[in-house]
Amino acid sequence: MPYVQPEGKAFYVTLGDFVSTEDGSGIVHIAPAFGEDDYQVSRKYNLPVLQPVDKSGNFTAEITDFAGRFVKEADDDIILKLKSEAKLYRKEKFVHSYPHCWRCHSPLLYYARESWYINTPSYKDKMIELNNKINWYPPETGTGRFGNWLEENRDWALSRDRYWGTPLPIWACPCDDNKCECEQKYIAIGSIEELKEKAINFREVYPTDEDIDLHKPFIDRLKIRCEKGNCEMTRVTEVIDAWYDSGSMPFAQHHYPFENKELFERNYPADFIAEGVDQTRGWFYSLHAIGSFIFGERAYKNLIVNDLILDKDGRKMSKHVGNVVNPFEIMDKYGADILRWYLISSSPPWRPKMFNEDDMVEVRNKFFDTIINTYRFFVLYCNLSGVSMEELRSNSIPFNERPEIDRWILSAFEKTKAMYVDLMDNYQVTKAARLLSDFAIDDLSNWYVRRNRKRFRLPESESDKISAYGTLYEVLTDLLKLVSPVAPFITEQLYRNLTGEESVHLSYIKLNEEKIDAELNYNMDLAKRIVSLARFMRVKNDLKTRQPLRQILIAITNDTEREAIETMKQIILEEINIRELKFIEKDSNLIRRSAKLNFKVAGPKFGKEVKKVSQLAIELPQENINEVIASGKTAYGGYDFTVDDLLIQTENIEGWVIESQDNLTVALDTKLDDELIAEGVAREFVSKVQNIRKERNMEVNDRIKLKYAGDKELSSIINSQKKYISEQIMAEVMESSDNLGGNGSDELNLNGRNCRVVIEKI
Numbered sequence: 145m146p147y148v149q150p151e152g153k154a155f156y157v158t159l160g161d162f163v164s165t166e167d168g169s170g171i172v173h174i175a176p177a178f179g180e181d182d183y184q185v186s187r188k189y190n191l192p193v194l195q196p197v198d199k200s201g202n203f204t205a206e207i208t209d210f211a212g213r214f215v216k217e218a219d220d221d222i223i224l225k226l227k228s229e230a231k232l233y234r235k236e237k238f239v240h241s242y243p244h245c246w247r248c249h250s251p252l253l254y255y256a257r258e259s260w261y262i263n264t265p266s267y268k269d270k271m272i273e274l275n276n277k278i279n280w281y282p283p284e285t286g287t288g289r290f291g292n293w294l295e296e297n298r299d300w301a302l303s304r305d306r307y308w309g310t311p312l313p314i315w316a317c318p319c320d321d322n323k324c325e326c327e328q329k330y331i332a333i334g335s336i337e338e339l340k341e342k343a344i345n346f347r348e349v350y351p352t353d354e355d356i357d358l359h360k361p362f363i364d365r366l367k368i369r370c371e372k373g374n375c376e377m378t379r380v381t382e383v384i385d386a387w388y389d390s391g392s393m394p395f396a397q398h399h400y401p402f403e404n405k406e407l408f409e410r411n412y413p414a415d416f417i418a419e420g421v422d423q424t425r426g427w428f429y430s431l432h433a434i435g436s437f438i439f440g441e442r443a444y445k446n447l448i449v450n451d452l453i454l455d456k457d458g459r460k461m462s463k464h465v466g467n468v469v470n471p472f473e474i475m476d477k478y479g480a481d482i483l484r485w486y487l488i489s490s491s492p493p494w495r496p497k498m499f500n501e502d503d504m505v506e507v508r509n510k511f512f513d514t515i516i517n518t519y520r521f522f523v524l525y526c527n528l529s530g531v532s533m534e535e536l537r538s539n540s541i542p543f544n545e546r547p548e549i550d551r552w553i554l555s556a557f558e559k560t561k562a563m564y565v566d567l568m569d570n571y572q573v574t575k576a577a578r579l580l581s582d583f584a585i586d587d588l589s590n591w592y593v594r595r596n597r598k599r600f601r602l603p604e605s606e607s608d609k610i611s612a613y614g615t616l617y618e619v620l621t622d623l624l625k626l627v628s629p630v631a632p633f634i635t636e637q638l639y640r641n642l643t644g645e646e647s648v649h650l651s652y653i654k655l656n657e658e659k660i661d662a663e664l665n666y667n668m669d670l671a672k673r674i675v676s677l678a679r680f681m682r683v684k685n686d687l688k689t690r691q692p693l694r695q696i697l698i699a700i701t702n703d704t705e706r707e708a709i710e711t712m713k714q715i716i717l718e719e720i721n722i723r724e725l726k727f728i729e730k731d732s733n734l735i736r737r738s739a740k741l742n743f744k745v746a747g748p749k750f751g752k753e754v755k756k757v758s759q760l761a762i763e764l765p766q767e768n769i770n771e772v773i774a775s776g777k778t779a780y781g782g783y784d785f786t787v788d789d790l791l792i793q794t795e796n797i798e799g800w801v802i803e804s805q806d807n808l809t810v811a812l813d814t815k816l817d818d819e820l821i822a823e824g825v826a827r828e829f830v831s832k833v834q835n836i837r838k839e840r841n842m843e844v845n846d847r848i849k850l851k852y853a854g855d856k857e858l859s860s861i862i863n864s865q866k867k868y869i870s871e872q873i874m875a876e877v878m879e880s881s882d883n884l885g886g887n888g889s890d891e892l893n894l895n896g897r898n899c900r901v902v903i904e905k906i
Contacts, residue, residue: 418493550612699729792810850902
């Protein structure tokens with residue numbers, strides 16, 4: 145071989161599992177000094193390692209024809225030389241994957257160098273054993289990506305040839321290996337005290353302890369006399385891999401083992417850590433490896449692995465693509481709390497997140513505005529009623545003596561708190577955040593506060609006032625405590641304003657499961673389901689909630705349902721603005737249902753017979769439809785149907801609208817008489833006047849004088865409802881007028897009828 149003569153046999157065929165026949169011939173040359181796979185093969189077959197390239201990537205003097213030239217720049221000349229010597233079989237250019245510097249994008253050259261290694265494979269079994277004791281979220285990262293990395297464990301290259309970093313605390317004898325008489329070629333130093341003891345010039349380099357700096361260049365000036373006293377040992381030039389520094393964090397932060405022994409042992413292993421999925425072979429590994437080496441213990445008990453944040457279309461963010469979102473601009477615009485809550489609640493941290501600013505706006509509007517508006521509502525009526533925070537903190541109304549609606553919200557919240565704590569204890573942070581969001585929006589704001597608005601304004605008694613305000617105060621302050629870990633700033637402000645305490649983060653909720661009333665929760669949940677379905681039916685059939693209806697029929701299956709609905713009857717009627725509630729049986733002739741095949745589910749199940757089965761589904765008798773709703777399955781025409789095989793619809797009959805949802809069937813009487821129409825007009829009138837009050841920034845307790853003008857029939861309707869309207873709009877005076885045209889009047893559209901009003905604040 146020209147230029148360099150290898151030691152030993154070098155040119156023969158070996159096996160390598162990294163070579164494939166998909167690209168090329170299935171045979172590749174190897175250069176052990178310039179590739180990891182190549183080097184591993186050389187170790188396996190004891191091949192010589194030739195390295196006629198210096199650290200700058202230039203050929204060494206041995207390569208006489210190309211000495212001093214960068215290896216890639218010499219390609220063309222090497223080809224010409226091979227051709228001139230008749231050694232060139234063929235030349236061609238092809239695209240090849242090649243490593244580049246992530247900073248400057250320059251091509252990189254794999255280069256074998258001497259390094260200090262930790263023999264991590266010798267700890268492989270211990271690391272795998274300890275990994276099985278760690279709670280990974282998600283579990284598949286621990287068993288898969290991280291577990292596979294441990295299974296394929298390789299030596300850890302501990303040293304780096306750099307200037308900045310933690311110096312490797314090893315001193316070496318400068319003598320030639322063949323002539324050295326030292327008993328130890330290397331000495332590892334484990335502490336400053338040991339260095340003081342062994343260094344022959346410690347005080348020359350560091351006159352006082354305040355001068356001690358264990359970094360380059362100072363530490364490199366220290367000399368250590370070898371055991372025989374024949375030579376001065378100097379520190380090796382390398383620094384330690386920065387990942388070793390990060391993996392040493394648990395004990396390094398406490399200066400263990402030199403001090404804080406009890407503090408360290410009390411806090412190790414860590415209860416919880418979190419980082420990105422890219423840290424599987426980084427921080428997660430360095431912590432775990434060092435913990436296994438030194439302590440024989442896992443470094444952490446639980447961890448959450450964060451995945452990447454992508455753009456709204458699921459693409460990786462890139463400056464080149466132009467889809468990067470600046471987090472500082474987002475936080476300046478919305479605040480950190482809204483961003484944090486959005487990221488936590490949108491999907492589990494270990495799933496990729498598609499960032500969409502519109503979704504974040506929705507989080508702000510639905511969740512945070514709900515909490516802030518509830519807070520403002522509470523403070524407003526506290527100030528109007530003269531209720532002090534001291535009265536609220538020492539709420540003297542026993543739980544069992546409070547009105548049912550107060551006991552319900554406390555019971556529902558106590559159940560929510562218990563579920564929240566359980567979810568957080570199991571690191572299900574997304575489910576926990578969504579749980580709080582649902583409670584704040586659906587239970588607290590849209591149900592409890594809305595149903596009690598009049599009660600807060602005009603409580604029936606002093607005890608009723610204290611119960612209402614005290615209940616809302618208790619729920620609101622504890623809700624802020626639950627939200628605070630994810631949204632620390634907004635909750636801090638609201639909590640301190642409400643309580644006067646130093647910080648929401650210095651307080652924590654207390655569970656009191658004695659307040660959980662399972663029967664009351666069931667009853668109210670059923671009532672809310674009925675109300676939700678009835679509202680859906682109104683919207684679907686263009687029936688405004690402000691328009692009263694005569695009756696609602698509810699199909700029941702058992703006495704428990706009947707008793708629950710009876711208990712909540714008044715609430716249901718008020719919520720959906722209906723005069724009367726009646727029960728019917730599930731198989732009542734009033735309820736007619738039809739079915740058709742759910743091809744998405746049933747298609748694969750019935751295969752070639754799906755057309756025939758589809759016709760049978762359409763012909764399914766009422767008793768079979770009722771059976772599949774009740775039991776989840778039925779048989780007809782020689783085939784077995786499950787509830788998932790069918791799409792079941794409820795058919796309307798004249799004067800009624802009927803809907804079924806989750807085994808709940810409701811019928812609304814849609815026939816309107818003059819009395820119902822008049823009530824609907826009155827409610828519409830109140831709503832429009834209240835909007836005008838709001839637009840004019842009137843306070844809720846401002847009294848007004850109102851004049852109205854409309855056609856004869858409309859004026860008669862309004863006059864018949866005057867008492868109800870006056871109470872709702874805080875009108876001291878309410879008069880009819882023949883003509884209110886011109887400036888100062890507002891026009892109202894009341895279910896297709898026009899009316900003008902003039903409003904004056906008294």
